[in-house]
Amino acid sequence: xxxxxxxxxxALGRDADGIPLGxxxxxxxxxxxxxxxxxVAAGLATAGALAAGLTGGSWLARDAAGPEPVAPPPDGxxxxxxxxxxxxxxxxGDQQVRFGLTAxxxxxxxxxxxxxxxTLRVAAADLETGKAAWPARxxxxxxxxxxxxxxxxxxxxxxxxxxxxxxxxxxxVVDPDTGRVRWELPFDMNGDDLLFYDSALVHVTExxxxxxxxxxxxxxxxxxxxxxxxxxxxxxMYGPADPLPGSSNGAFPAHLSDPRMLQITAGGALxxxxxxxxxxxxxxxxxxxxxxxHYLAYDGRLFGxxxxxxxxxxxxxxxxxxxxxxxxxKAASGRSYYDLxxxxxxxxxxxxxxxxxxxxxxxxxxxASGLEIxxxxxxxxxxxxxxSGARVLVTGSGAQPDEMSSALFDHDGxxxxxxxxxxxxxxxxxxxxxxxxxxxxxxxVTAADGSRQELGxxxxxxxxxxxxxSWTERRLACPGSTGFRVWDIASR
Amino acid sequence: xxxxxxxxxxxxxxxxxxxxxxxxxxGDPAEAQDLLQEAYARAWQRWRRVSxxxxxxxxxxxxxxxxxxxxxxxLGVRRARAAASRPPAPAAPPxxxxxxxxxxxxxxxAAHRRALAxxxxxxxxxxxxxxxxxxxxxxxxxxxxxxxxxxxxALGDLVPQPVRGGSADVD
Numbered sequence: 001x002x003x004x005x006x007x008x009x010x011a012l013g014r015d016a017d018g019i020p021l022g023x024x025x026x027x028x029x030x031x032x033x034x035x036x037x038x039x040v041a042a043g044l045a046t047a048g049a050l051a052a053g054l055t056g057g058s059w060l061a062r063d064a065a066g067p068e069p070v071a072p073p074p075d076g077x078x079x080x081x082x083x084x085x086x087x088x089x090x091x092x093g094d095q096q097v098r099f100g101l102t103a104x105x106x107x108x109x110x111x112x113x114x115x116x117x118x119t120l121r122v123a124a125a126d127l128e129t130g131k132a133a134w135p136a137r138x139x140x141x142x143x144x145x146x147x148x149x150x151x152x153x154x155x156x157x158x159x160x161x162x163x164x165x166x167x168x169x170x171x172x173v174v175d176p177d178t179g180r181v182r183w184e185l186p187f188d189m190n191g192d193d194l195l196f197y198d199s200a201l202v203h204v205t206e207x208x209x210x211x212x213x214x215x216x217x218x219x220x221x222x223x224x225x226x227x228x229x230x231x232x233x234x235x236x237m238y239g240p241a242d243p244l245p246g247s248s249n250g251a252f253p254a255h256l257s258d259p260r261m262l263q264i265t266a267g268g269a270l271x272x273x274x275x276x277x278x279x280x281x282x283x284x285x286x287x288x289x290x291x292x293x294h295y296l297a298y299d300g301r302l303f304g305x306x307x308x309x310x311x312x313x314x315x316x317x318x319x320x321x322x323x324x325x326x327x328x329x330k331a332a333s334g335r336s337y338y339d340l341x342x343x344x345x346x347x348x349x350x351x352x353x354x355x356x357x358x359x360x361x362x363x364x365x366x367x368a369s370g371l372e373i374x375x376x377x378x379x380x381x382x383x384x385x386x387x388s389g390a391r392v393l394v395t396g397s398g399a400q401p402d403e404m405s406s407a408l409f410d411h412d413g414x415x416x417x418x419x420x421x422x423x424x425x426x427x428x429x430x431x432x433x434x435x436x437x438x439x440x441x442x443x444x445v446t447a448a449d450g451s452r453q454e455l456g457x458x459x460x461x462x463x464x465x466x467x468x469x470s471w472t473e474r475r476l477a478c479p480g481s482t483g484f485r486v487w488d489i490a491s492r
Numbered sequence: 493x494x495x496x497x498x499x500x501x502x503x504x505x506x507x508x509x510x511x512x513x514x515x516x517x518x519g520d521p522a523e524a525q526d527l528l529q530e531a532y533a534r535a536w537q538r539w540r541r542v543s544x545x546x547x548x549x550x551x552x553x554x555x556x557x558x559x560x561x562x563x564x565x566x567l568g569v570r571r572a573r574a575a576a577s578r579p580p581a582p583a584a585p586p587x588x589x590x591x592x593x594x595x596x597x598x599x600x601x602a603a604h605r606r607a608l609a610x611x612x613x614x615x616x617x618x619x620x621x622x623x624x625x626x627x628x629x630x631x632x633x634x635x636x637x638x639x640x641x642x643x644x645x646a647l648g649d650l651v652p653q654p655v656r657g658g659s660a661d662v663d
Contacts, residue, residue: 004647005640009516009612011589016515016613017508018584019524024503027529028496031536162559381495 025292025307075389077432078473079491080444083456086130086475090123091483093136100479101468103150108133108176109470109477110155111484112148120145120159122174123484127475130486134179139172146189150470151196151255152176153215158187173201173218183218193234196255199276204234204263212278222278231263231271232291237319238298240342262297262319264288270302272319286324287317298342301367303328305337305350312336314350316367328370329363338383344390344411351378351385351394362394362409374413379405379422388431391416391447395425404438408447416450425466430473435489437466442476444489459487499539503532506549509614513553516609517560519594521586531555550624557606596646604639607632 092100092113100113109125118141124133142159146169149156155174162168167186171194175182191206200212200221208230211223236256261275270287273280288295289304296303302319306312314337315325328348331337335352338360343349346367353360360382363375381396382405390411395404404425408416417426424438426445436443442455459478460466469478474490507528514524514531531552535542545551586594597605603625610616610624618636622629 005612005643008589008593009608011587012516012593013512013613015584015586015590016512016524019511019515019521021507021511022525022529024500024507024532027503027532028499028536030529030533031539383495 029292075432075448076430077446077448078430080429080433080435080453080455080473080489081491083442083459083476083487083489086486086488087125088131089480089483089485090125090132092121095119097481099145099468100484101147102470102477102479102484103148103155104470104472104475104477105150105155106152106176108150108155109475109484109486110148110150111477111479112145112157113479114142114145118142120157122148122155122157122179124155124176124179125477125484125486127472127477127486130488134177137174137179137181139174139181140170149194153196153198153201154182156194158189160189171203173215182216183213185213185218193231195234195236195261195275197236197259197261197275198255198257199259202234202261202275204231206230208263210234210278212275221276224278227265229265229267229269232266232288233264233293233295235262235295235297236260236275237262237300238296238342240299240345260297260319262302264295264302264304266291270317270319282320284317284322287315289313289315289325294337294340296340296342303340303348305340306331307336307338312352314340314348314365316348328367329365329372339385341385341387341392343385343387343392343409347373347390349385349387349392349409351382353378353382362392362407364392364409364411364413374409376407376409376413376415379407381405382407386428388428388447393426393428393434408434408445408450416447417445418450418452421445421450421452427466427471429471433473435466435471435476437469442489455489459485495539498543499536502543502548506552507532510549510552510556512613513609514556514560516597516613517557517605519597523560527556527559530559553610553624557602560602592647593643596643599646600639600642604635604642607635608639608643611636 090111093115095115095117098114098116100111103110104127107127109127110122112122114120120139120142121136122139123136125131126133139157140159143162144160146158146160155176157172157174158169160169169187169189171185171187173182173184185203188206193204195202201215202210202212204210207226209224209226212221213219214221237258237260239258242257259275261273263271265271265288268286268288270284271280272282287302289306292307294305294307297319300319302317303314304325305314312331312335313327314329316328317325329350331352337350337352339351341349343364348365348367350363350365351360359380360378361375362378362385364373365371366373378394379396382394384395386393386395392409394407394409404423406417406422406424406426410416420439421436424436426434426436429435432447434445434447436445436452437458437460440458442458444453444455459476460469461480469476474488476487476489477484510531511524511528514527515521518524518527534555535552542548542551606625607621610621618629618632621632625632
């Protein structure tokens with residue numbers, strides 16, 4: 001038997017060695033889609049704060065062709081004060097937790113955590129007082145969680161079974177006022193897209209089936225069957241006055257005020273729909289550049305940037321125009337685009353790098369001419385561009401473990417951060433002010449000149465990173481090992 | 493980007509072995525490909541932390557094991573779902589020995605399959621399997637022994653019997 005068994009396992013091993021392997025970039029992209037939800041939790045918090053102060057009017061009054069052009073907002077610096085805890089820590093419970101993270105929207109700070117036995121729970125605090133808004137709610141028992149997302153209409157939480165349960169993943173839509181689960185939806189973190197419109201939550205499956213659901217009831221407002229030419233990206237349109245998602249290729253971007261829903265198909269067509277009705281406004285071939293690309297719709301234009309092995313280029317198309325997309329930028333041989341973001345009027349900033357140890361670089365490109373206005377070395381491990389007006393913040397993982405690196409570039413490419421903040425993790429708290437987490441301290445940074453104001457000890461415990469926290473111009477919420485709490489960071 | 497480059501290099505160094513292991517657990521090329529991609533996606537999600545583990549490859553095997561355990565029972569469901577997504581690159585048809593072994597492996601408990609896959613496909617010793625699974629060496633020996641016996645029984649049913657008397661040469 002043993003000889004036979006050896007022979008049979010040898011045959012099995014040989015057959016296994018003949019199974020085609022995927023490219024590592026496929027696994028990375030899949031991982032990034034999962035990671036994005038957690039990243040966006042913090043991004044949305046900032047976005048919500050910015051939107052509250054900067055976006056006026058209602059999308060209902062606008063035509064589905066999009067809002068009127070809006071000038072970029074002027075700097076809106078805010079004065080921050082020493083961080084002061086509000087209320088008591090809201091404790092998770094008696095069990096050890098695998099992870100906890102927070103998100104802010106409206107007048108709520110939310111926390112989502114998973115306990116050692118897999119139980120996924122959420123809770124909310126009143127953002128003004130820091131006191132519990134409703135008791136912790138149990139959503140279910142899962143092998144993993146893909147985090148929480150807070151939008152003004154609801155708290156979303158995603159649980160993942162990984163044990164053969166069908167559906168494998170569930171998206172819960174939780175009432176912000178009561179913590180009650182309003183409705184739930186089978187979900188695929190790796191393949192599905194979510195778009196957050198005022199009118200509905202739009203869910204696009206990997207095959208391209210669309211359902212727009214009422215935020216309160218989950219009722220399907222409109223839906224579409226998977227098309228013959230499935231989408232490779234579904235995204236919303238941002239304007240200069242809108243908050244932007246933390247990452248330009250976010251499958252879960254910030255709340256969208258423009259009602260247009262854009263889809264790029266595998267065949268390269270751009271399909272524009274009205275998110276309120278699902279009606280197709282236009283279909284145009286020759287715009288998309290495939291699935292292995294970042295897409296960003298901003299100020300009436302659609303940008304696409306290759307992130308593959310090359311040759312890589314950036315294209316741009318006027319969404320309301322005609323014809324194919326035009327080439328805007330071409331990456332140097334061996335380099336691909338990690339991220340792209342608007343960084344001023346008619347400008348796009350690109351983060352590109354190669355397969356070697358050479359550092360990534362950031363370049364500002366004029367959209368009309370395609371010419372580079374400036375190009376600078378990016379911080380070590382740079383992965384994301386976080387724009388605000390004509391400035392762009394670049395964050396990276398640093399050259400060493402447990403190190404962060406950041407740079408803030410002005411409209412002319414001048415780096416604005418001081419030495420201390422370049423070794424910290426930063427995030428926009430208003431259009432003119434950033435929060436800085438580094439060296440065990442919390443600080444406010446004025447974007448215009450990089451000046452720093454220390455706000456006290458960092459509320460981050462142990463290995464916790466700022467992306468588990470969320471903030472507004474006046475409040476900061478962070479998870480700890482035993483619970484979460486809200487801090488007052490307003491100037492007093 | 494150094495981080496991505498490091499991940500890609502790690503993927504290139506380890507993915508073939510992990511695919512072998514995933515195939516041993518599932519017996520299904522498409523499932524094995526999917527498990528592999530899912531495991532590395534999870535690694536990339538937490539790469540800064542995971543890449544500092546003493547044995548990152550063992551962590552990935554653990555992820556694959558957890559994902560595979562119940563997929564085995566729900567293979568039919570998983571296949572139906574997979575049919576709705578993009579098909580992976582096709583694999584060549586398996587050999588007759590592989591077909592028989594996969595059928596036999598499917599009759600075994602997960603712990604036995606895991607031990608057999610580690611031992612026969614990745615050449616892990618009893619001590620190494622014990623270290624990876626957190627079991628004692630005695631338990632691992634028992635898994636391997638009972639796994640072999642289970643395979644013998646299953647293969648006895650699967651392998652064509654001799655025409656005249658005796659038993660199939662499976663032990």
